[in-house]
Amino acid sequence: MSELYIGLMSGTSMDALDAVLVDFSTTPMKLIASNTFPISKDIKEKLVALCTPGDDEIDRMSQLDNQLGLLFADAVNTLLNTANISNKQINAIGSHGQTIRHMPTGNYPYTLQIGNPSVISEQTGITTIADFRRRDMAAGGQGAPLAPAFHNAVFRSEHQDRIALNIGGIANITILPADKSKPVTGFDTGPGNGLMDVWCLQYQNEPFDEEGQWAATGKVQDNLLKQFLADPYFKMASPKSTGREYFNPDWLDQFSEIKNAKPEDVQATLCALTVESIAQDIEHSGASQEVIVCGGGAHNNYLMGQLSKRLSGCQIKSSAALGIEPDWIEAIAFAWLARQTRNNLPGNIASVTGAQHDAVLGAIYPA
Ligand SMILES: Nc1ncnc2c1ncn2[C@@H]1O[C@H](COP(=O)(O)OP(=O)(O)O)[C@@H](O)[C@H]1O
Ligand SMILES: [Mg+2]
Incomplete structure (x- = not known):
């Protein structure tokens, strides 16, 4: 099985999408390609608006979910073009998604990341793994941090x-x-x-x-x-x-x-x-x-x-x-988390998140 994975990360800053292509077949792993893709002012404003309660959230969120899915898929395709590597060579994409709400306390704690993984999988032809945080929360954890x-x-x-x-x-x-x-x-x-x-x-x-x-x-x-x-x-x-x-x-x-x-x-x-x-x-x-x-x-x-x-x-x-540039660590972490999930291995650490146990994280959207 290929040991090439792609990691996509866009954190709370919403400054940009960081994308990396990593080869885990060697120790230390090798960063084959990396790039950062801007998040337009328009999208950022819409995302920030969704971070706090407002009107008609379902419609706004679902549209943005798809818009981001397309942006993330474009980023992957561009990254592959630059590296001159075919999608068939990639084992999986680990996509963090963009957090629009993280509410780890209360009766029904939740965390929500968007960037439709079905769209990413469809547009790239690569198996996509996403929604890492919710499994940790389901196991009683904070859903964060996962790095x-x-x-x-x-x-x-x-x-x-x-x-x-x-x-x-x-x-x-x-x-x-x-x-x-x-x-x-x-x-x-x-x-x-x-x-x-x-x-x-x-x-x-x-x-x-x-x-x-x-x-x-x-x-x-x-x-x-x-x-x-x-x-x-x-x-x-x-x-x-x-x-x-x-x-x-x-x-x-x-x-x-x-x-x-x-x-x-x-x-x-x-x-x-x-x-x-x-x-x-x-x-x-x-x-x-x-x-x-x-x-x-x-x-x-x-x-x-x-x-x-x-x-x-x-x-x-x-x-x-x-040996790893600070800008790529989080995106590489999500490539690594995708690999953990592919190998049926846990991605959280219960002593960090407070989960009842270590768990295999995420959902798999097949190519
Ligand atoms: N050259 C720089 N000088 C000062 N701050 C910087 C510089 N480059 C990046 N940053 C800071 O790092 C933030 C982005 O960091 P990042 O690790 O991508 O965060 P996140 O995971 O929240 O997206 C920027 O919003 C900015 O505050
Ligand atoms: Mg960032």
């Missing part, structure tokens, strides 16, 4: 404790003890780049703060930072997961102080919130010799610098230092 099993497979070291830190719209950590008898744990620490993106768009008209240059001109407002950090999410015990349903413009609006502060100071303080919430959780984990950073936040030099200063006792490095 930890992959982090465990590729980043765990026998020699030192490591933490994999993903800074996307939301940030999450995976604690990888050197001692193999210890369980892998992990959870969403809170906002990653998401709130900074929101603020930057509002005051700089840019989708994100390039290398954190704008934040670097501001001054952290200690009192405001304290108020941010008083949010109950940061004190909650794991397992826990969150999303833009919670950390969003409405969340920011509750802090009246931001209206009187200089916008660049707020940006610096939001960056400090990301740094501090991550640092507190890493310190608390006790297993922090080496922190491997992935996700778009790894490109925010100011953020990375602040994190290194704050966690001076541990080595902070981009995943690039271990």
